[in-house]
Amino acid sequence: MKAFGKILGLGLLGLLLIIVAAGFALTHLFNPNDYKDEIRQIARDKAHIELTLNGDIGWSLFPWLGLELHDASVATLTTPTQPFADLQMLGLSVRVLPLLRREVQMSDVRVEGLNLRLNRDKDGHGNWQDIGHPAPSAVPASVTAQTDKRAEPTSAAEEEKPSQPIRLDIDSLTVNNARIEFNDEKTGRQITSESIQLSTGAVHDGKEIPVKFTAFFGTNQPVLRARTELNGNLRFDRALKRYQFEDMRFSGELSGDPLQGKSLTFSAQGQLLVDMAANVAEWTGLKLSANQLRALGELKVNDLNKTPQLNGMLSIAQLDLMKFLDSIGQPLPSVADGSLSKVELVTRLTGTPTSLALDDLNLKLDDSNFSGRVAVEDFAKQSLRVQLKGDTFDADRYLPAKSADADSASKVRQAEVLSSEANAIASNSPLPESPTRGAWSNDKLLPIERLRSLDVDAELGFNQLTLKKLPIDNAALKVTGQGGMLTLNELRGELYSGSFSAKGSLDVRPDVPHLSLQTRLNRVPVERILQAQGQKPPVKGSLTLGSDITSTGNSQKALVDSLNGSASFALNDGVLLNANLEQQLCTGIATLNRKTLSSEPRGKDTPFQELKGSLSLHNGVASNPDLKVRIPGLSVNGNGDIDLRVLGMDYRIGIVVEGDKSDMPDPACQVNERFAGIEWPLRCRGPLELGAKACRIDKDRLGQVASHLAGNKLSDKLEEKLGDKVSPELKDALKGLFKR
Numbered sequence: 001m002k003a004f005g006k007i008l009g010l011g012l013l014g015l016l017l018i019i020v021a022a023g024f025a026l027t028h029l030f031n032p033n034d035y036k037d038e039i040r041q042i043a044r045d046k047a048h049i050e051l052t053l054n055g056d057i058g059w060s061l062f063p064w065l066g067l068e069l070h071d072a073s074v075a076t077l078t079t080p081t082q083p084f085a086d087l088q089m090l091g092l093s094v095r096v097l098p099l100l101r102r103e104v105q106m107s108d109v110r111v112e113g114l115n116l117r118l119n120r121d122k123d124g125h126g127n128w129q130d131i132g133h134p135a136p137s138a139v140p141a142s143v144t145a146q147t148d149k150r151a152e153p154t155s156a157a158e159e160e161k162p163s164q165p166i167r168l169d170i171d172s173l174t175v176n177n178a179r180i181e182f183n184d185e186k187t188g189r190q191i192t193s194e195s196i197q198l199s200t201g202a203v204h205d206g207k208e209i210p211v212k213f214t215a216f217f218g219t220n221q222p223v224l225r226a227r228t229e230l231n232g233n234l235r236f237d238r239a240l241k242r243y244q245f246e247d248m249r250f251s252g253e254l255s256g257d258p259l260q261g262k263s264l265t266f267s268a269q270g271q272l273l274v275d276m277a278a279n280v281a282e283w284t285g286l287k288l289s290a291n292q293l294r295a296l297g298e299l300k301v302n303d304l305n306k307t308p309q310l311n312g313m314l315s316i317a318q319l320d321l322m323k324f325l326d327s328i329g330q331p332l333p334s335v336a337d338g339s340l341s342k343v344e345l346v347t348r349l350t351g352t353p354t355s356l357a358l359d360d361l362n363l364k365l366d367d368s369n370f371s372g373r374v375a376v377e378d379f380a381k382q383s384l385r386v387q388l389k390g391d392t393f394d395a396d397r398y399l400p401a402k403s404a405d406a407d408s409a410s411k412v413r414q415a416e417v418l419s420s421e422a423n424a425i426a427s428n429s430p431l432p433e434s435p436t437r438g439a440w441s442n443d444k445l446l447p448i449e450r451l452r453s454l455d456v457d458a459e460l461g462f463n464q465l466t467l468k469k470l471p472i473d474n475a476a477l478k479v480t481g482q483g484g485m486l487t488l489n490e491l492r493g494e495l496y497s498g499s500f501s502a503k504g505s506l507d508v509r510p511d512v513p514h515l516s517l518q519t520r521l522n523r524v525p526v527e528r529i530l531q532a533q534g535q536k537p538p539v540k541g542s543l544t545l546g547s548d549i550t551s552t553g554n555s556q557k558a559l560v561d562s563l564n565g566s567a568s569f570a571l572n573d574g575v576l577l578n579a580n581l582e583q584q585l586c587t588g589i590a591t592l593n594r595k596t597l598s599s600e601p602r603g604k605d606t607p608f609q610e611l612k613g614s615l616s617l618h619n620g621v622a623s624n625p626d627l628k629v630r631i632p633g634l635s636v637n638g639n640g641d642i643d644l645r646v647l648g649m650d651y652r653i654g655i656v657v658e659g660d661k662s663d664m665p666d667p668a669c670q671v672n673e674r675f676a677g678i679e680w681p682l683r684c685r686g687p688l689e690l691g692a693k694a695c696r697i698d699k700d701r702l703g704q705v706a707s708h709l710a711g712n713k714l715s716d717k718l719e720e721k722l723g724d725k726v727s728p729e730l731k732d733a734l735k736g737l738f739k740r
Contacts, residue, residue, distance in 0.1 A: 032057045048132045050080035055089075066093035076130035084127050088113030106170040114178040114196075122185045170203035189221045200234075208246070209234040224256035241276035248272050260329025266290045270298075279304040283312075291327045292319050299349070310351035318344045318364075333400035340398070342366050354379055361388075368393045378455070386458040394466040432686030432694050435648040440556035448554065451508045452484040469532040470495060484509035488517075498524035498542065512552050515559065521545040526571065538691015541574025541611065549617060560644050561620045571611040576692045578604055591702070606631065606692070620645040627651070637679075642688065652698065653682035 032039070036053050043051035055070025073086035089112040120126045178196035183189075194216045201210040213230040232248035251267035269287040273280075281301040288295040299312035321340040325332055332340070344364040350357045357375035364370075372388035457480050465475040475493035479486065485507055492501040504517035522544055527537035549565030552558070613627040622642040629636035640651030656679050681701035686694035 032059055044077065048077055048134050050075040050077055050083075052083065067091070076127060077133065077135035078130040079127065082127075084118065084131070085114070085116045087111060087115070108171050109173045111175045112177065114175065116178075116180045118180070118182045120182075120184045120186065124186060172202060173198065173200045175199075187221070190219065192218045194218070205239075206237050207235065209236075211245075222257045224254065224258065226252055226254045228252035243274045243276075245272040258329065262327055262329040264290055264328050274304075276304070279306075281308075290324075292324045294319070297349075307352055310349060310356075312349040314345070314347055314349055314358075316343075316345040318342055335400065336397040338397075339366060357385075363388075365393075366397070381455050382453060383455040384458070386456070386460070388459075389461045390463070390465075392464045392466075393462050396466055396469060431683060431696050432690060434643070434650060434685055435646040435687050438557060438645060439647045440560050440645070442555045442557050444554050445556065445559075446506075446508065446513060446554050448508050448513065451481070451486065451506075454481045454486070455483075456481045456486075465493065469534075470529065495521075496525045496528050498522050500524060513554055515551045517547075517549055517551075519545070519547045523572070527577075535689055537577060538689065538693070539571065539574055539576055539611075541571040541608075544570045544572070547615075557645075563617050563620045563644060565617045567615040567617065567622070569611075569613060569615070572609070574608050574611055576606040576608065578691075578693055591697075608636075615642070617644075624651075627653075638682075638684075640684070647688045648686065649684060649688050649694070651684040651695075652701075653684060653695065654679040655682060656680070 033056055036057070039053065039057075040051050043049050052073045052075070053069065053071075055072065057070075058068035059066055068089065068091040069087070070089050071086075072090070073083035075081065075083040089110070091108075091110045093107045095106075118126060118128055175196060175198035178198075180193040180196070182191040196213075196215045198211075198213050200212075201208075203209050211230070211232055211234045213228075215228055217226045217228060218224065228250065229252060230248070230250050233246045235244040235246065236242065247269075248271065249267065249269045252265075254264040254266065255262075267287075267289045270283050270285040273282045273284075275281070279302065281304060283299040286295075286297045286299060288297075294317040295314060296317075297312055297314040299310065302309045302311070321343045322332060322335075323341075342364065343366075345361070347358040347361040350359060355375070355377050356379075357373065357377075359373050359375075360371075361374060362369070362371050368390055370388045370390045370393075373385070374388070375385040377383040377385055458477070460475075460477040462475040463473070465472040472493040472495055477491050478489040480489060481487065486505065488502065488504045488506075490501070490503060493499065498521065500519070500521045502517060502519040504515065506516075507514040523542040524544075525540070526543040527540040529543075530537040545567065546569075547565065547567035549563060549567070551560075551564070552562045608629050608631040610630045611628070613624050615622040615624050617623075620643070622644060623640075624642065625639045627636075627638035627640070629638075635656045636653060637656070638651050638653040640649060642649050681698035682695050683698040683700075684692070684695040
């Protein structure tokens with residue numbers, strides 16, 4: 001038995017020596033370069049590719065099956081003269097005996113100068129789709145169909161009984177100076193990856209594989225270029241269909257046209273896992289950076305075999321958003337200093353391949369805090385859904401600054417008003433002239449194209465909102481938009497001691513946008529609104545206003561010039577500021593009495609209990625036919641126009657002395673029975689900001705009052721003269737004659 005084992009061992013050793021000797025003789029006596037044509041034909045018949053071998057073929061047989069190709073290219077049989085890949089050198093070697101056990105043990109695999117060209121023609125057909133396909137004229141269609149039919153049962157059988165995976169054992173993989181290019185002839189788009197360098201450690205199933213990858217990427221639509229580097233440890237288990245990339249770090253720098261000459265330095269880190277058996281992918285320990293932006297989080301994707309479902313968390317550290325956007329060539333319009341300098345975000349992410357939602361969102365924007373939800377329900381349709389609640393928010397901080405034209409027009413307007421106000425200080429000065437300069441900007445207000453494509457459903461709420469310097473409490477906004485029609489479902493809030501609400505629509509489907517708006521103000525202090533806008537209020541009181549207006553255009557001027565509709569207003573418990581109507585009346589009465597006022601007025605304001613009326617708006621001009629003011633002892637009626645295009649007014653006012661029959665403080669201003677019931681005329685004309693300062697006694701109509709009073713005097717004298725000598729009917733007729 002012992003001798004038998006010795007004989008067997010010597011036999012095996014002899015067989016091994018014979019194999020080694022045969023391999024040595026074969027590799028030294030057989031030159032594969034002599035069989036290049038046969039190798040090309042085998043490539044055509046078996047692999048259905050056109051293989052060109054311009055360089056030498058080096059090889060070894062035992063114990064390593066080695067192969068080294070130089071200067072080779074590969075084309076499809078459809079376009080054999082147009083290679084889609086070429087390389088300078090490919091070197092690899094495989095141990096022979098492990099192949100018998102379905103194990104692949106390889107030494108270093110090296111690829112030098114690989115150049116891969118992928119092209120999609122104008123019909124959308126890619127050259128890679130022909131790889132491995134026989135030449136069109138080589139195989140009849142009927143034969144191909146029969147071959148496919150015969151192959152179907154085999155494929156089904158293979159699916160039922162999958163073969164055992166081959167074990168891989170590679171010392172290392174190295175790719176130097178590779179290049180990949182993709183061209184789309186239909187769109188003209190080109191994507192390239194150049195200077196590709198890939199190196200790995202030993203490749204073993206279930207073991208950590210150190211990986212380092214670098215490349216330069218570029219595209220021409222838009223023009224972008226990126227330098228990238230990828231490092232980490234790869235681990236895979238093909239039997240479990242489980243793949244991990246541990247301690248992954250992907251970093252680089254991006255530049256190009258969209259960045260407007262700036263650059264973006266970025267990095268992404270974390271642990272990646274793909275479990276195909278469980279159809280799950282995870283990214284834990286996620287760290288992102290992009291210039292000043294820093295973010296942490298984790299992501300998980302389920303149902304990889306169906307519609308993937310994303311879940312995760314994301315936290316963005318505080319950053320200066322203005323500086324960040326400027327650093328990537330996307331600067332925002334100039335806003336107030338310090339705005340958007342403190343932005344933080346924490347949210348839960350959910351999504352699909354076509355949607356993304358930020359749930360349980362907490363956003364800090366400078367001194368404001370928001371919570372709620374923001375979602376894009378359909379990327380293709382840009383379907384935006386917003387539900388946010390804020391504590392305090394000063395919207396004025398984020399409004400763009402006025403343009404130079406608008407600022408210049410505003411200064412000219414202020415100078416015009418100041419000039420009119422200076423001329424209006426004295427009560428005996430002439431009427432101010434009506435303003436003629438436009439008060440509104442021609443700057444475009446709305447991004448029409450973006451609004452037409454907008455699909456939005458937004459609901460916003462604020463404990464306190466500052467807008468146009470107005471402090472609005474418990475503000476709420478609900479707006480929807482789709483297909484170019486935007487609807488304001490609700491806008492409401494509390495303003496000072498009153499409230500307001502509005503609803504309306506904006507139609508941007510036609511070339512000229514169309515606006516429709518209905519508003520309601522309830523007992524809002526009008527003087528505080530005007531003061532907040534930096535204007536000197538001409539009047540005080542609680543304003544109640546209702547309006548229903550329409551307009552067209554895309555600038556302040558166009559919207560005001562086309563303003564049409566109706567409105568009604570009531571101002572209660574009010575005061576006309578810097579307007580002593582008593583003094584104005586006394587001036588008129590003293591003129592009729594041919595006397596001079598000897599005392600100064602007791603006050604500079606005129607209180608009133610109510611001011612009301614209605615407005616009819618036509619192309620930016622509001623006609624007010626029924627102005628009524630109720631003042632203790634007086635009633636005021638008026639009619640006129642407010643030209644909103646230039647913020648001017650032109651009113652005719654009639655003041656009637658009613659119940660106060662006592663003497664006025666000044667002897668020249670005596671109010672007695674013959675002045676009671678007389679309508680004293682005023683004319684108010686000039687810039688709207690002047691208010692009652694623009695009012696004067698209407699001397700044109702004062703003559704009618706004098707004629708009326710003269711008629712009364714003659715009537716009184718007739719009464720004395722006639723006494724009871726004539727009938728009452730004739731007496732009344734004579735009095736009426738003199739009153740004409």
